[in-house]
Amino acid sequence: MTTQTTDLLNALGVPSSAYTGGTLKVRSPIDGATIGVVHEASAEDMRAAVERGHAAFLQWRNVPAPKRGELVRLFGEELRKHKADLARLVSLEAGKVSSEGEGEVQEMIDICDFAVGLSRQLHGLTIASERPGHRMMEQYLPLGVVGIISAFNFPVAVWAWNSALALVCGDTCIWKPSEKTPLTALATQALFERAVARYEGAPAHLSQLLNGDAAVGEAMVDHPKVALVSATGSTRMGRAVGPRVAARFGRCLLELGGNNAIIVTPSADMDLAVRGILFGAYGTAGQRCTTTRRVIAHESIHDELVARLDKARAQLKIGNPMEAGNLIGPLIDKGSFDAMQAALAAAREQGGQVSGGERALAEQHPDAFYAVPALVRMPAQTEIVKHETFAPILYTLKYKTLDEAIALQNEVPQGLSSAIFTNDIREAETFVSASGSDCGIANVNIGTSGAEIGGAFGGEKETGGGRESGSDAWKAYMRRTTNTVNYSRELPLAQGVKFDI
Ligand code: UN1
Numbered sequence: 001m002t003t004q005t006t007d008l009l010n011a012l013g014v015p016s017s018a019y020t021g022g023t024l025k026v027r028s029p030i031d032g033a034t035i036g037v038v039h040e041a042s043a044e045d046m047r048a049a050v051e052r053g054h055a056a057f058l059q060w061r062n063v064p065a066p067k068r069g070e071l072v073r074l075f076g077e078e079l080r081k082h083k084a085d086l087a088r089l090v091s092l093e094a095g096k097v098s099s100e101g102e103g104e105v106q107e108m109i110d111i112c113d114f115a116v117g118l119s120r121q122l123h124g125l126t127i128a129s130e131r132p133g134h135r136m137m138e139q140y141l142p143l144g145v146v147g148i149i150s151a152f153n154f155p156v157a158v159w160a161w162n163s164a165l166a167l168v169c170g171d172t173c174i175w176k177p178s179e180k181t182p183l184t185a186l187a188t189q190a191l192f193e194r195a196v197a198r199y200e201g202a203p204a205h206l207s208q209l210l211n212g213d214a215a216v217g218e219a220m221v222d223h224p225k226v227a228l229v230s231a232t233g234s235t236r237m238g239r240a241v242g243p244r245v246a247a248r249f250g251r252c253l254l255e256l257g258g259n260n261a262i263i264v265t266p267s268a269d270m271d272l273a274v275r276g277i278l279f280g281a282y283g284t285a286g287q288r289c290t291t292t293r294r295v296i297a298h299e300s301i302h303d304e305l306v307a308r309l310d311k312a313r314a315q316l317k318i319g320n321p322m323e324a325g326n327l328i329g330p331l332i333d334k335g336s337f338d339a340m341q342a343a344l345a346a347a348r349e350q351g352g353q354v355s356g357g358e359r360a361l362a363e364q365h366p367d368a369f370y371a372v373p374a375l376v377r378m379p380a381q382t383e384i385v386k387h388e389t390f391a392p393i394l395y396t397l398k399y400k401t402l403d404e405a406i407a408l409q410n411e412v413p414q415g416l417s418s419a420i421f422t423n424d425i426r427e428a429e430t431f432v433s434a435s436g437s438d439c440g441i442a443n444v445n446i447g448t449s450g451a452e453i454g455g456a457f458g459g460e461k462e463t464g465g466g467r468e469s470g471s472d473a474w475k476a477y478m479r480r481t482t483n484t485v486n487y488s489r490e491l492p493l494a495q496g497v498k499f500d501i
Contacts, residue, residue, distance in 0.1 A: 002028075005035040008089045009183065012082055013190035019183060024211060026183055029095035029330040030320055032367025038182040041210040043219035046174075050223045052205040053145040053172045059203040061142035061170040068168050069119025071202060075164075075195035076112030079105060086156070086187055088322065093181050094155050095329040097321040100284055108160035108188075110453045111469065115164035118474055122169065133488025140478040142170025143251075144227030147220040149241070151233040152332055153287045153390075155181035156188045158255070161453065161469045162230045162477075163192075163207055169477040171227070173207040176220055178233075180332055182211040217241075224248055228477065231255070232289075235388070235414070235462045242464070253476050254464025255457070257388040258416030260439070260448035261294035261409045263431065265402070266301055268421035272445060274308050276421065277394070280447030282316055282373040285329055286392030287336075289463075290417045290441070290449035294385060295396045296405045302398045306377060309394070310355050313373050318360045330370045331391060337369035340391035343384055344374060347395070350382035357393065386412045402427055410438045416459030417441040417448040440467070 005028075009019060019026070022039035041049075060068070079086070087101035096104065124138040146166040150159045155177060163173045177185035189209040196202045210216055221229055221244045230253040231241045238256040245252040262280065264273045280292030297305050321329030331337050337359065344357045357374030373392040378385055385395045399405040409418055418437040421444075422428050428444045430436050440459030441451060451457055456471035458464070467473045493499060 002033055002035055005089070005092055005183070008085050008092070009187060011085045012089065012187040013194060014183075014186045018186050024179060024182060026093065026180075027333075028092050029332050029368060030092065030322070031365050035092060036183050038186070038211050041212040041216050043215045046176075046210055046212070046216050046219035047223060049174055049205075049208045049210055050145055050220065050225050053174050053208060054225045056203040056205040057142070057144055057172045060172055060206060063170070065119045065122050065168060065170065068170060069116045071195060071199045071206075072112050072119070072164050072167055073116045074198050075192055076109055076116070078191040078194050079109050079112065082191055083109070086184070086191070089184050089187055090155060091322050091329075093183050094152055095321055095332060096284060097326060097329050098324070104154060104157045107157040107453055111157075111161050111164045114453055114470060115168045118165070119168040122474065122478070124480075129484060130494060131486070131492045133486060133490065135485045135487065137483050137485070139481050139483065140169075140475065141481060143477055143479050144171060145225055146171045146173050146477060147226040147229045148173055148175045149217055149220075149229065149231040149233065149237070150175070150177050152178040152180040153284065153289070154232070155184040158232045158468070159185070159188065161457070165474045166477045167206065169474055171477055172205065174220060174226070175207065175209045176217045177209070177211065179211070179213060185209055185211065218244070221245055222248065224250070227251060228253060230466070230468065235464075238464050251476070253466035253468065255289065255466050255468055256462060256464040257414050258289045258291070258459060258463060259293050259386065259388045259412040259414040260290055260417040261296055262292050262418070262448060263399075263405045263409060263420045263422075264295060264297040264301065264305055265420065265422040265424060265427050266298045267423040267427070268301070269423060269445070270301070270305065270308070273305065273421040274312060276419070276445075276447035277309060278312055278316070280419075280449050281394040282313065282328060282392045283449060285331055285371070286373070287332065287390055288449045290451065292448045293388065293393065293395065294409075295394060296399050296408050297396065298405075299398045299400055302396070306375070306396050309396075310375050313356060313375050316373055318370050318372065328370070328373060328392070330365075330368050334369055336391060337371060339389055340371055340374070340393060343387070343389035343391065343393055344376070346384040347376045347378065347393075350384055351379040352376040352384075352395070381408055381411060388414060402430060406431065406436055413462040414459070415439045415461035416463040417443070417451070419443040419446060419448050421445055
């Protein structure tokens with residue numbers, strides 16, 4: 001176990017008993033070294049945690065929302081104080097380059113600030129009643145226990161999007177993180193506990209963390225007292241979770257795969273497009289759900305754009321993500337590298353012309369999996385292009401008319417993020433219109449990834465339909481009640497119905 005990891009975990013308040021002597025081996029994707037052996041919960045533990053979380057909910061729901069916001073404010077303070085350490089742990093465990101690790105913790109801080117403001121704005125409506133002496137209103141009330149399933153690629157930020165909102169909404173949280181990133185989860189939980197310790201009158205078990213395998217996740221998904229399951233990860237995971245939650249009429253918030261495209265039109269600012277595509281496609285080694293996986297370029301500029309991208313791609317510095325200057329860190333594990341190779345083989349078979357994609361730094365790091373970012377010129381949008389491979393592979397395609405480009409962009413089963421680079425206002429407006437991109441996120445002159453927390457985040461089709469983070473995503477964490485109040489001395493029935501004795 002590296003002293004670096006141990007020092008970070010100590011500084012973040014995680015006792016060594018939590019990450020030694022367990023059964024879940026944690027390896028750093030940077031060099032393959034074991035950095036912890038974490039204790040795993042059982043399905044039985046999960047069921048007990050849900051009961052505890054529900055008991056906490058019965059108290060927490062009665063705490064005024066702005067007071068609930070105060071806890072999230074304190075948590076935001078802890079995150080600010082420990083940003084550097086938590087960011088380094090994210091780099092160690094998930095392999096992100098330093099500035100992206102820091103960016104991830106910044107996203108947590110930002111959503112805390114957002115949630116604190118929100119805690120004074122959980123508003124409903126007053127609606128005109130058709131009856132005299134009556135008033136109708138709509139309230140948003142706390143929902144219950146929220147189960148959060150998170151993925152390795154944003155091991156802590158996505159949990160924060162969910163929990164910061166859930167907590168101000170009066171809910172309690174149970175977190176089942178990815179089995180690949182339990183250490184950052186332990187550290188985040190420890191920081192949360194510090195905030196709780198500084199908050200007077202917090203019930204125990206407001207937010208619980210349970211590391212474990214799929215059976216632990218299933219116990220959460222199936223439990224009738226988990227009012228909402230918010231799950232981020234692959235479409236395959238969503239297909240397993242969604243129907244199980246639906247079978248018990250629970251609520252689900254799914255944020256699943258993306259297959260995000262950027263359309264580049266003849267009027268585009270080419271320098272901007274190249275930079276936007278490079279970060280979108282290869283940032284985080286292609287392991288964001290918002291990663292740019294396809295470029296759809298007009299035939300008049302396609303060859304020039306793709307040549308520039310290919311040249312810049314080959315210059316991206318690959319290496320230890322914690323060393324300054326490196327922009328491409330490792331893939332999370334061997335399975336991920338193998339999936340990348342399989343996708344590239346399929347792309348070749350389907351007529352693709354592949355640059356890059358080889359393994360990098362294998363001699364220096366035989367137990368880690370770095371890959372040269374790949375660019376694949378495709379003759380058409382074949383099957384492999386429609387599939388999300390969670391790796392740095394960018395497919396390029398040509399189009400003739402904007403309608404054709406939009407049709408290609410929308411032709412895939414996923415619907416998370418999308419973008420157009422253009423200086424033509426007609427093209428830009430068409431792209432964001434009803435007949436434009438069918439994704440949850442549609443951008444103009446910026447890439448597909450790196451969304452701000454202020455907007456609702458999520459997408460359509462196989463992406464699952466959920467919305468997390470900003471805007472009115474909070475409504476998913478509350479139950480809506482419609483109240484009609486009669487302040488008259490009569491009892492008129494709606495729709496003019498008479499029922500007099
Ligand atoms: C994810 O990959 O699951 O928009 C989330 C982005 C980040 C969040 C990505 N803010 O790229």
